[in-house]
Amino acid sequence: MSRPLRVFAFEFFSGGGLLGQPLPPSVSREGDLMLGTLVEELAGIEGVDVFASRDPRLPPLAGCEILRPLAGETPEALFARGVAAAEAVWPTAPESGRTLERLAAAVSAAGRTLLGCTPEAVRLSASKLATARALGAGGVPIVPTYGTNDSIPPLPGPWVVKPDDGAGCDGIERLDGVADVEGRLRAAGSRLVAQPWVEGEPRSLSLLCAGGRAHLLACNRQRLSWRSGGLHLDGLEVNARPPADPRVALLGAKVAHAIPGLWGYVGVDFLMGAEGPLVIDVNPRLTTSYCGLPAALARNVAAMVLELGDAGALPAPAPWSGKTVELDLRPVYAD
Numbered sequence: 001m002s003r004p005l006r007v008f009a010f011e012f013f014s015g016g017g018l019l020g021q022p023l024p025p026s027v028s029r030e031g032d033l034m035l036g037t038l039v040e041e042l043a044g045i046e047g048v049d050v051f052a053s054r055d056p057r058l059p060p061l062a063g064c065e066i067l068r069p070l071a072g073e074t075p076e077a078l079f080a081r082g083v084a085a086a087e088a089v090w091p092t093a094p095e096s097g098r099t100l101e102r103l104a105a106a107v108s109a110a111g112r113t114l115l116g117c118t119p120e121a122v123r124l125s126a127s128k129l130a131t132a133r134a135l136g137a138g139g140v141p142i143v144p145t146y147g148t149n150d151s152i153p154p155l156p157g158p159w160v161v162k163p164d165d166g167a168g169c170d171g172i173e174r175l176d177g178v179a180d181v182e183g184r185l186r187a188a189g190s191r192l193v194a195q196p197w198v199e200g201e202p203r204s205l206s207l208l209c210a211g212g213r214a215h216l217l218a219c220n221r222q223r224l225s226w227r228s229g230g231l232h233l234d235g236l237e238v239n240a241r242p243p244a245d246p247r248v249a250l251l252g253a254k255v256a257h258a259i260p261g262l263w264g265y266v267g268v269d270f271l272m273g274a275e276g277p278l279v280i281d282v283n284p285r286l287t288t289s290y291c292g293l294p295a296a297l298a299r300n301v302a303a304m305v306l307e308l309g310d311a312g313a314l315p316a317p318a319p320w321s322g323k324t325v326e327l328d329l330r331p332v333y334a335d
Helices: 025-043 075-084 096-109 119-126 128-137 178-191 246-258 288-297 301-308
Strands: 005-011 048-053 065-067 088-092 159-163 173-175 192-196 201-210 213-227 230-238 264-273 276-283 325-328
Touching (some): 025 048, 025 088, 025 288, 025 301, 048 075, 075 096, 096 119, 119 128, 128 192, 128 246, 159 178, 178 192, 201 246, 201 301, 213 288, 264 288, 264 301, 288 301, 288 325
Parallel strands (some): 005 048, 005 088
Antiparallel strands (some): 159 173, 159 192, 213 230, 264 276
């Protein structure tokens, strides 16, 4: 009888990524939501032995073995210890500050199986400007995105300014016009990008990707609100009925083709506007929508990822399941 595949499930905020730093309740709750779903799915797969690291300030996590930090241990050392004890590693972390890229690179350098996108795909996806350019070159419809060195067109109406490597809704500002945008970009250097405000319904795709191809798991509806000077995600309708526009069904495949190295679970944020879908962002990792997928699809999504294997054998297209799962995220601001 073969021994189980030992998988290290690492979620940055709840798993020790902020050891020695303040632990904001909102991000740790979001991390727990994703990690709890992932652990439950992995634990339910025959032949898989899952363990996870845990910030000692958080309550115990049921369902798996816990790797606890040693006295004085850094987040990097804790993660390396988990990688060394595993055969496969599933990292979830923000792209900002190259955090997720470094984790993915460390897994590959250690010779372990990376259950996620390649470091190169993470690096590209972490930059909103680089992502927009890669998608645009690949024929993907996008929200126009401008950096510090770009000429900002004099379009009427409000604009959005955000960190180039920001995750989720963090740091998003709404400005009144081009003059404000140009001033804000000059003051911030290369750290920000600007996008014209586009009317449309905020949506997201949950994808399985491999080999430049994609399988659509679900199309999700996002409930966003502006308050306290920022944009917040208040809720999700996971696996909402897909828009009738056939271009939505092709969106994931185009994104996967445009960014080599996307593998496993990938999220894509887009606006469903009057002229069709426009991609805003690509998330090369688990997103909060993942937490509703097992119930909505009646499938073990983690098992589907493991089944991709080296060959990247994607499942056959499936009709809409007809079940939507609502996630109330008002106390949790996630993407």
